[in-house]
Amino acid sequence: MTTYRLSDEQIRLKEAARRFSRTELGPISAEVEREGGLLTRETLKMMAEQGYMGLDIPPEFGGLGLDTLSCAVILEEMSAVWFSAASHPVTLLTGPLLFAGTEEQQRRFLPRVASGDCITAFALTEPDAGSDAASISTFAHRDGDDWVINGRKIFITNGARADLIVLFARTDRDAPRGGGISLFLIEAGTPGFSVGREFDTIAHTANPIAELIFEDCRVPASSLLGAEGEGFKYIQVGFAKTRAIYGARCAGVAQGAIDYALDYMQTREQFGQPLAQFQALRFRAADLGAKIAAARHLSYHAAALAQDGTDDAPVAASMAKLFGGNVCTEVTQQAVQFLGGHGLTKDHPVERYYRETKLFQIGDGSSEMLSLLISRHMNRQAQGGMSARLASD
Numbered sequence: 001m002t003t004y005r006l007s008d009e010q011i012r013l014k015e016a017a018r019r020f021s022r023t024e025l026g027p028i029s030a031e032v033e034r035e036g037g038l039l040t041r042e043t044l045k046m047m048a049e050q051g052y053m054g055l056d057i058p059p060e061f062g063g064l065g066l067d068t069l070s071c072a073v074i075l076e077e078m079s080a081v082w083f084s085a086a087s088h089p090v091t092l093l094t095g096p097l098l099f100a101g102t103e104e105q106q107r108r109f110l111p112r113v114a115s116g117d118c119i120t121a122f123a124l125t126e127p128d129a130g131s132d133a134a135s136i137s138t139f140a141h142r143d144g145d146d147w148v149i150n151g152r153k154i155f156i157t158n159g160a161r162a163d164l165i166v167l168f169a170r171t172d173r174d175a176p177r178g179g180g181i182s183l184f185l186i187e188a189g190t191p192g193f194s195v196g197r198e199f200d201t202i203a204h205t206a207n208p209i210a211e212l213i214f215e216d217c218r219v220p221a222s223s224l225l226g227a228e229g230e231g232f233k234y235i236q237v238g239f240a241k242t243r244a245i246y247g248a249r250c251a252g253v254a255q256g257a258i259d260y261a262l263d264y265m266q267t268r269e270q271f272g273q274p275l276a277q278f279q280a281l282r283f284r285a286a287d288l289g290a291k292i293a294a295a296r297h298l299s300y301h302a303a304a305l306a307q308d309g310t311d312d313a314p315v316a317a318s319m320a321k322l323f324g325g326n327v328c329t330e331v332t333q334q335a336v337q338f339l340g341g342h343g344l345t346k347d348h349p350v351e352r353y354y355r356e357t358k359l360f361q362i363g364d365g366s367s368e369m370l371s372l373l374i375s376r377h378m379n380r381q382a383q384g385g386m387s388a389r390l391a392s393d
C-alpha cells in the first residue's frame, strides 16, 4: 500500500508556489483574462526563470526533476490563481519523451521545454474521434526513410502556436483496437503541416484552441517517438501522472473560488449582517470545504501511486480527476451563487472559475470515460474476489 505524507520540502514548495502565483501570476492573469488575451511567451519565460517550468524534467535537461506529488502541490497552488498557466509546467509531451524518446530527442527538445522557449501541444482528438480516441484516422505511412502523414486534428490546445507537437497517427490499419497507433514529434513549420480554424471556447481562452491539418506532411524517421504502434501504451503511463496532477489542479481551482467567495461574504451585508453570518451559507461552505479536502487528498494519493508506478496508479489517477472535476464544478457554481448577481459579472473572477471548470469534466478524459475505466477496474476486482480488493487499497 502506497501512502503519502508531504515532506518539509514539499510543504516549502507549496508555500512558495502560492506566493509566486498570487504575487506574480495574479496581476497578469487578471489583465489577460479581462482583455481576452493570451498567456504570452514572456510570461512562460518569467515562469521558467522563477523555477516554474519543466517541473518533471530531469536537471540534466534543464528541469527541476521533481516527483509527481511535488508537481501536484505546486500546480494546485498555481491553478488556484490561473488554471491556464498551470497547463505548461508539466506537459503531456514530457512523459512519453522521457519514457520512450531517444537520447537525441530528449537532448534536442527537453531543455527548450524546460526553459519556456518551446510551447508544446498534444494532438489526439479528431472530428470523428473524441472519446473514442482509439478510432483516430490520421495515418502515417513509410516512404523510404521518411514518414508521410495525412489527417486532421481538432480542439488542440496551443496547436496554433506550438513549437513542438506530439501527434497521434495510425501506422497500421489492421492492428487490433488500441494498437497500430504511433507518436510523432512534429515541429512548427514542417511542410505539409498547417493550422486550420481556431475554436472560440468559453474555457481555457488564454491558451488558444485550434484545428491542425496534415497534408502529405513528410517527416524523417527520427520523428517517431518510441516504438512503432506503441503510442497508446506510452500515453497510458503519462496519464497516470497527469490525471493525478489534474485532480490537484481541480482542488486548487475550487479552493481559489471558495476563498474568494468567503472573503466577499465577510463584507457584503444583507438584512443588516454580513453574508458570512448566515448559517445556511456557512453550512454550504463547510460541506464544500470537506469535498475540496477530499479531492486534494485523493489527488495526492494518486500522485504518490503514479510516482511509485504501481498497477493501481492509472485507476487512482482516473478517480482523482473524476472526483476533482465534479467537486470543482459544484464549488465554482456555488461560488457564483454566494456572490449572487455580482458573481455573474466580470467584476469578480468567480465567473471565470465557473466557466473554466466545465472543461475539467470533458478534456484529458471526460468524466464518462474515466467512469468507464474505474468501473472496469472495479468489475475486475469483483471477479477476483475480496483479496484482490484488499491488496490494492
Ligand SMILES: Cc1cc2nc3c(=O)[nH]c(=O)nc-3n(C[C@H](O)[C@H](O)[C@H](O)COP(=O)(O)OP(=O)(O)OC[C@H]3O[C@@H](n4cnc5c(N)ncnc54)[C@H](O)[C@@H]3O)c2cc1C
Pocket (backbone or CB within 6 Å): 121, 122, 123, 124, 125, 129, 130, 131, 132, 154, 155, 156, 157, 158, 201, 203, 204, 209, 359, 362, 363, 364, 365, 366, 367, 368, 369
Ligand atoms: C478547451 C478544450 C481543449 C482541448 N484540448 C485538447 C488537446 O490539447 N488535445 C486533444 O487531443 N484534445 C483536446 N480537446 C478535446 C477533448 O479531449 C475532447 O473534447 C474530449 O475527449 C471529448 O471528445 P468529444 O468532444 O469529441 O466528445 P464526444 O466523444 O462526442 O462525447 C460527447 C459526450 O458523450 C460522452 N460519451 C462518449 N462516449 C461515451 C460512452 N461510451 N459512454 C458514456 N458517455 C460517452 C462523452 O463523455 C461526452 O460527454 C480539448 C477540448 C476542449 C473543449
